Amino acid sequence: MSEFWQDTEIERLDETHLRANVTERWSVNGIPNGGYMMSIAARAFRVGLSHPDPLTITGHYVEKAMVGPVELELDVIRQGNTVSTAALRFMQEGKERVRFTASYGDLDETSGVTWVGDQPPSIEREKCLTSPRFLAIHERVEMLFSPKTADWLRGRTVDRMEHELMAYLRDGTEPDVMALPFFADCVPPTTFSKFGSVGWVPTLELTVHVRAKPAPGLLTARFKTRYLINGLMEEDGEIWDSRGELVALSRQLAKYRGGNL
Structure with a gap:
């Protein structure tokens, strides 16, 4: 297993409670990177929702997180036919460190008009x-x-x-x-x-x-x-x-x- 997959692994405890472990390997001066924590949340949403792919995720970083265990409290807002939405509390030592919200869908089933107004950077x-x-x-x-x-x-x-x-x-x-x-x-x-x-x-x-x-x-x-x-x-x-x-x-x-x- 890759370091990234290992360090974002989710354990489901029941319908609304999950657990993960924040490691020091994705830290800046000992403080876990916000995108790394969002990737942990992304995997938790995938476990708890009926759709596999994040369409949008937002995180509000309300208190400094730390290396160590994290309790994840899932609140499913709606399970739709094409989009499911939920919120997630990222808890450590009884304190909410981050509040995430997300809407999930299935990118393999997404279709419609496409227009792209820019190009990727040209890098040698x-x-x-x-x-x-x-x-x-x-x-x-x-x-x-x-x-x-x-x-x-x-x-x-x-x-x-x-x-x-x-x-x-x-x-x-x-x-x-x-x-x-x-x-x-x-x-x-x-x-x-x-x-x-x-x-x-x-x-x-x-x-x-x-x-x-x-x-x-x-x-x-x-x-x-x-x-x-x-x-x-x-x-x-x-x-x-x-x-x-x-x-x-x-x-x-x-x-x-x-x-x-």
Whole structure:
């Protein structure tokens, strides 16, 4: 079993209660990554709902989570013919750490009009810069940054906040819909482009929309921030698979706190 699948495994206790374990392998300075926790929630929703695939998941990160056991309390709101919706409380030591809501469907059965208004970033892999491995999470995921947006890795800053990159799990696990929330949040903050690789940027809210099942191979992504106001910033993401198909969109609200990581 891959590290990712092992570390997002779900145990069902009854109809509304599940259990998981948050490991240190997906942490930033000992704090579990928000996308990793959302992937745990994604697997819990799959267990509890009649549809297999996340269409949209939102997480509100209300209190700092920790490494260790987590109790998951599922509230099924509606089981429909094509879409099911539920909420999930992510509990540790009697405190709610994250509140998730999600709607699930079946991506294999989804059909309709399609229009795509953009293309994935054009990235030459051999020219990419890699992120330094100074956090536990960097040992699990490889990120190859386009030189167009990687000045921060050269010790320079620019007057924009944007990343373009390719990513994959180091243990060879191929991407799937359960991993997409993790990839939507594993990238260093876009503030690094403008302010350098300093500052703590905790996520307040993260939403991921899944549009398709990713093909095997590298994912290509673009993350961009346009507004940082009174310390609050949005970060919009696009994730494309190895076929060049859009597989996920994300948006998060985060708080920029200057200073060293």
